[in-house]
Amino acid sequence: MAKINFGGTIEEVVTREEFPLSKAQETLKDETIAVIGYGVQGPGQALNLKDNGINVIIGQRKDSKTWDKAVADGWVPGETLFEIEEAAEKGTIIQYLLSDAGQITLWPTIKKHLTAGKALYFSHGFGITYKDQTGIVAPEDVDVILVAPKGSGTSLRRLFLEGKGLNSSFAIHQDATGKARDRAIALGIGVGSGYLFETDFRKEVFSDLTGERGTLMGAIQGIFAAQYEVLRNNGHSPSEAFNETVEELTQSLMPLVAENGMDWMYANCSTTAQRGALDWWKKFRDATLPVFNELYDSVSTGKESQRSIDSNSKSDYRVKLDAELKELQDSEMWQAGKAVRSLRPENQAEEI
Numbered sequence: 001m002a003k004i005n006f007g008g009t010i011e012e013v014v015t016r017e018e019f020p021l022s023k024a025q026e027t028l029k030d031e032t033i034a035v036i037g038y039g040v041q042g043p044g045q046a047l048n049l050k051d052n053g054i055n056v057i058i059g060q061r062k063d064s065k066t067w068d069k070a071v072a073d074g075w076v077p078g079e080t081l082f083e084i085e086e087a088a089e090k091g092t093i094i095q096y097l098l099s100d101a102g103q104i105t106l107w108p109t110i111k112k113h114l115t116a117g118k119a120l121y122f123s124h125g126f127g128i129t130y131k132d133q134t135g136i137v138a139p140e141d142v143d144v145i146l147v148a149p150k151g152s153g154t155s156l157r158r159l160f161l162e163g164k165g166l167n168s169s170f171a172i173h174q175d176a177t178g179k180a181r182d183r184a185i186a187l188g189i190g191v192g193s194g195y196l197f198e199t200d201f202r203k204e205v206f207s208d209l210t211g212e213r214g215t216l217m218g219a220i221q222g223i224f225a226a227q228y229e230v231l232r233n234n235g236h237s238p239s240e241a242f243n244e245t246v247e248e249l250t251q252s253l254m255p256l257v258a259e260n261g262m263d264w265m266y267a268n269c270s271t272t273a274q275r276g277a278l279d280w281w282k283k284f285r286d287a288t289l290p291v292f293n294e295l296y297d298s299v300s301t302g303k304e305s306q307r308s309i310d311s312n313s314k315s316d317y318r319v320k321l322d323a324e325l326k327e328l329q330d331s332e333m334w335q336a337g338k339a340v341r342s343l344r345p346e347n348q349a350e351e352i
């Protein structure tokens with residue numbers, strides 16, 4: 001483990017240097033990784049594992065669109081692609097990558113095949129932490145481990161193909177075999193993680209549910225919509241409002257933050273902008289702090305998990321989600337965004 005100073009706190013992280021792919025391959029050489037679920041994380045993790053020379057099979061419902069997607073990705077029915085129960089039976093490590101609500105429904109099927117010495121792997125602490133709501137309690141003679149990529153499965157795959165990687169957290173909930181930690185870290189490297197930091201199932205799910213409802217997804221849509229509305233209500237055109245709210249952030253400023261931090265991004269803007277941003281950021285922090293505290297309480301008390309289970313267990317959950325995503329897509333702000341994206345030089349038809 002490498003000791004890294006994170007802003008004054010020393011944390012131990014696992015880097016590829018001290019747990020290289022060759023070590024991950026050696027650790028997993030006698031394992032069959034059964035990836036159950038082929039939605040977003042399933043494809044990213046399974047294809048990266050396969051490309052990393054690890055023995056992996058897929059379990060998915062035969063009559064599903066994602067079965068077809070798996071076939072299109074090169075998985076072979078009867079050889080590397082099976083119905084869920086058959087894959088769970090064949091797997092020595094079951095990567096439980098159905099939706100969090102789907103994991104509840106299928107748990108009795110999966111549990112049957114968690115025989116002594118196997119490992120049950122999650123990419124979210126949800127099922128285990130909220131066991132009173134999910135009913136997911138593993139047999140005592142199996143390992144229960146977690147590797148949670150901090151990003152979309154789509155990005156996990158894209159970055160892997162670019163020779164890069166997303167960071168992941170890892171955790172050991174149960175070590176029945178004495179191999180749980182090595183299995184978790186080897187899988188973390190195998191699925192394409194940049195570096196791995198240790199957590200536990202509870203901390204992972206509390207932070208993850210907070211992050212996706214907060215700065216990563218929910219809060220950013222909220223502040224985008226608020227600023228866009230104020231600009232439009234004061235007579236600014238959709239193009240001006242969208243560029244000033246979203247396009248400049250994604251195309252210019254966030255890449256600078258990613259490259260070298262917030263202060264560096266500020267330093268690469270005008271002194272007028274720097275003065276203003278330094279004057280206003282605490283006002284926005286103070287205005288949102290109560291909302292973030294309310295959010296964290298809702299997560300830690302199980303309200304958010306129950307809400308997610310109740311809504312995503314309904315037969316029409318996908319229809320409902322897609323309808324609300326369509327509302328976002330059809331909003332003036334994101335319709336303006338579609339036009340702005342089409343005008344990016346790289347999206348312009350070549351001048352003949």
Ligand SMILES: NC(=O)c1ccc[n+]([C@@H]2O[C@H](COP(=O)([O-])OP(=O)(O)OC[C@H]3O[C@@H](n4cnc5c(N)ncnc54)[C@H](O)[C@@H]3O)[C@@H](O)[C@H]2O)c1
Nearest residue numbers: 037038039040041042066097098099102105123124152153
């Ligand atoms: N989406 C991400 O990039 C991401 C990132 C980190 C962690 N995670 C975690 O990884 C796990 C998988 O997430 P995901 O986004 O890939 O899942 P998802 O919501 O895309 O669902 C995965 C698959 O489960 C299937 N499914 C849902 N309900 C089912 C049921 N009742 N029976 C059979 N199949 C069912 C869906 O059809 C889908 O193909 C979750 O625990 C999630 O929290 C996801």
Ligand SMILES: CC(C)(O)[C@@H](O)C(=O)O
Nearest residue numbers: 150151152153208212216
């Ligand atoms: C990609 C995210 C938001 O980080 C993940 O946590 C998810 O649930 O999809």
Ligand SMILES: [Mg+2]
Nearest residue numbers: 124208209212
């Ligand atoms: Mg999440």
Ligand SMILES: [Mg+2]
Nearest residue numbers: 150151208212
């Ligand atoms: Mg997340």
